Every structure is written in structure tokens, then in C-alpha cells.
Amino acid sequence: MEGQDVNSKDEMLPVDGPGWSYVDGVLHCDGMSLEDLRRSLKRNYGHQGSPAHIYSHSTLVANVKKYTNALSPLGERGVLSYSLKANNNLRVLEALRQAGVNMATTVSGNEILMAMKAGFAATNIIYNGTGKRRWEVELAIKYGVLLNLDSEFDARLIADVAREMGVRARCLFRLNPALNANTHPYLATALADSKFGVEFHQLEKVLQAVRTGESGGEEHVTVEGVHIHVGSAVSRTQVYADIARAAARTLREFPPQIRERGWPRASTINLGGGLNIRLSGLSGKNEERPATPEKLVGAILPLLPEGSTLLLEPGRSLVATAGVLMTEVLGMKVNGERRFLMVDAAMTEVIRPALYGAHHPVTHVTIPSSQERAVMDVVGPVCESGDFLAHRCMLSPSPSSGDALVVWATGAYCSSMASNYNLRPRAIEVIVKAPDLYTVVRRPENFGDLISCYM
Numbered sequence: 001m002e003g004q005d006v007n008s009k010d011e012m013l014p015v016d017g018p019g020w021s022y023v024d025g026v027l028h029c030d031g032m033s034l035e036d037l038r039r040s041l042k043r044n045y046g047h048q049g050s051p052a053h054i055y056s057h058s059t060l061v062a063n064v065k066k067y068t069n070a071l072s073p074l075g076e077r078g079v080l081s082y083s084l085k086a087n088n089n090l091r092v093l094e095a096l097r098q099a100g101v102n103m104a105t106t107v108s109g110n111e112i113l114m115a116m117k118a119g120f121a122a123t124n125i126i127y128n129g130t131g132k133r134r135w136e137v138e139l140a141i142k143y144g145v146l147l148n149l150d151s152e153f154d155a156r157l158i159a160d161v162a163r164e165m166g167v168r169a170r171c172l173f174r175l176n177p178a179l180n181a182n183t184h185p186y187l188a189t190a191l192a193d194s195k196f197g198v199e200f201h202q203l204e205k206v207l208q209a210v211r212t213g214e215s216g217g218e219e220h221v222t223v224e225g226v227h228i229h230v231g232s233a234v235s236r237t238q239v240y241a242d243i244a245r246a247a248a249r250t251l252r253e254f255p256p257q258i259r260e261r262g263w264p265r266a267s268t269i270n271l272g273g274g275l276n277i278r279l280s281g282l283s284g285k286n287e288e289r290p291a292t293p294e295k296l297v298g299a300i301l302p303l304l305p306e307g308s309t310l311l312l313e314p315g316r317s318l319v320a321t322a323g324v325l326m327t328e329v330l331g332m333k334v335n336g337e338r339r340f341l342m343v344d345a346a347m348t349e350v351i352r353p354a355l356y357g358a359h360h361p362v363t364h365v366t367i368p369s370s371q372e373r374a375v376m377d378v379v380g381p382v383c384e385s386g387d388f389l390a391h392r393c394m395l396s397p398s399p400s401s402g403d404a405l406v407v408w409a410t411g412a413y414c415s416s417m418a419s420n421y422n423l424r425p426r427a428i429e430v431i432v433k434a435p436d437l438y439t440v441v442r443r444p445e446n447f448g449d450l451i452s453c454y455m
């Protein structure tokens, strides 16, 4: 716990993204000093200006380009769909669409509506849910959204709703390939006993449900292909080769009636998302170096059946590194052997450490002049011992109240998982585009917002 010196390489950027740089010891986002941004937010929003989710526009765009370049050998048969669950900020969605994302993957009726609001054509939206509600299925079918068939009961509901509406529902089968993606158990979705998807040997039964569900005919469902998503924070290329093989085999060995009964377009292979991001430096907690989109697509391409369309639907790898959470120091205390740095952000803004033991590096916005560092646990004001942002960070041993820190890689699964626990308002969100061009894309909540639902 004693202070110790670090060399400058320990202050290097923990994420890879063109928008982030330290200039004269101050963190910049797309050319704008975060100290300047902080002052500006304070001026305009007072105490509600912190904590703040900050997104780098150039990093969002660069992340999209990595995928679109990787998919380019496929031309129109290589499709990039963004998973809204990672970050559902309307303006982030618009930025991703404008940068070249073709489709949006959703998991709820409201995500479908949000994707449409962001300008995605309804027919370019995928609705993937393991427990869809009738109103959500009605909404999806009404607008021509592509639905994943996740179970027998799901298939029956979809077929019935389509029959009632007198239209055809466009569908993919979500398969469970019983594959271990070597990720946190809460992030694995294709283990043999996961709740998601249909096992290969059950496909026939699900087809049966489509046919017999009071609907009396599969003409209300069009099967366009298969979908596999093995989980999130997956690093190994091999996993993608394995699922590509499983999907190709499924298409080849589809129950014969899929083609016989007029579903000739069953040629889409959706291999989900899941690609991890790379974090480096600072903590020494480097994980396995994750595959790049280029490597991932490279491993899949040779396994694709002739003429099939490849769909990828990443969330984290498109947005995580584009976001940081800027927070201010409230004070420091030592209890027992541990030094706690208390900040104004909490598990309400970044729940991943508490939920999955996820690691988010923390650095100073302005690098302290002294090279002395101490091991600190960065914690928030929420009344839970599980409320921490990061353990064992190397930070200045004598921070002042009001000093700014950033929690890295918070662009994914942070604002979209935020809560109002302890009646904390949701934080302000900002996109930075240039040295003096930032936009507040979600205003901070206030007490009025928190009380507005009470009757």
C-alpha cells in the first residue's frame, strides 16, 4: 500500500482507439481536453455535470470500419448489425448507422422502437429474444422485423401472431450448439444447459410447432437461416470457426421440409456478437489478446456455404473502447489494509465489476506531476460493499477532492445497464467530435425525473 514510483509507460492508454490521447499530461478525447470539457459541463449543469459518460466519435467510427473492412470481401453478403443492448443511446445509434452499420439487433420491443427512431429500416432490424411477449412479436411482425425462433413456444407464438395478422414472419432459427466459449459463466449463452436457443435435434419439433400452432400452416413463417451467439467477451478466433462450422452444417442438414415447403431463402448465417476488447497496461491484468474483426471474419469465410449471407452482430467491440466515464474524487480513506478512493460515480453507472468481476482500468485525467503511486480501490457512494469501480488501481497517493479520473471502456454495458439505485439520477452523456465540438446527447436526470412516474 506504500507509495511507489511508476514510469511513464504505466500511464499509457488502456484501450486502443484513435480518439484518446494524453497531451501535455491531460487526457484528450477527439482533440478536446477532458479538463476543459469538465469545466464546461460544470458551468452548464452544475453538480449534474459529473459523473459523465464521454464518447469519442472517431473511435466509434474506427471500430465500425474494422468490421466493414473485414466484411468487405463478401460485398452485400457481409452484413454488420449492431447489438443495441451494449449501448442504446439514440445519438450513439445514429452515429454508428452513419458510420456504416447496416442493421440493428434488438432484444425487446422498446429496442425495436429505438432502432427505428435512430433511422434503421424496420426490415434491417433483428429481434432476438428468449422470452418474447405478444405485443413485442406483434410489433416486430407488423414492421417486417427479422425474428429469431428461440424455442417451441416462441415459434408457436410467432406463427400464431403472423396468421392473425395475415402476413409472413421472417425468421432465423437460434441454435444452441452446446459450445463453451471460455467466458464468464454469466456471459456464456451457448452451453448445453444455457437458456438460449434450440438444440439441433429439436429443430424438427420447433418446425412442427410452427406448422401446427393453431395457425395450420407454415406459410405464415419464412425461415431465412440460422443464428448462433455463443456469449460475450469471447477472445478466441477458434470459437468463431467452430460456430461457423455448426451453422454451415445446420444449413446443409436442415430438415428437408425447410426447402420443400417453400423456404428457399434459408441462406443467412448470423454468428452473433461477442468479440472481446483488448485492455492493456496499468493493472497487469492483461487477458488473452482478443481476435480482431479481420481475424474473426478470416476464420469464418472459408467455412461459409456458397452464396450464403454472413451477419455479425457485435455490441461491445463496436462501442466499449469509445466510451469513458469521467468522475470526480470525493475523498480518500484507509480501513485496515485497504486504501479507498471514493468518487462520485458508482455501480449505478458501471455495474460490470460487481456483476461479472469485470476489470475497467482507471486513470487520472491529468497525470499528477509526482510519479509516486499507491494501490487503491476506487469505490462509489452507493450503500453496498459490492459498489466498486476497480480494485488495486495504481493512482496518486494524495489525490485532492475534485480531481478527475476516468474509468475506461465504459462505452458498452454501462449506461445501458445503469440504475437509479439509492435514487441516483442517470448520468449525463456526451459525444465529442472535435477539439471544441461536443454534444450533450443525454441530459442528466434530476429529482423530477425520478419522481415523475408516481401517481
Ligand SMILES: Cc1ncc(COP(=O)(O)O)c(C=O)c1O
Pocket: 083, 085, 086, 105, 128, 189, 229, 231, 232, 233, 272, 273, 274, 275, 313, 314, 315, 316, 317, 412
Ligand atoms: C444474441 C446476441 N447477439 C449479440 C450480442 C452482442 O454481444 P457483444 O456485446 O458481446 O458483442 C449479444 C449480447 O450478449 C446477444 O445476446
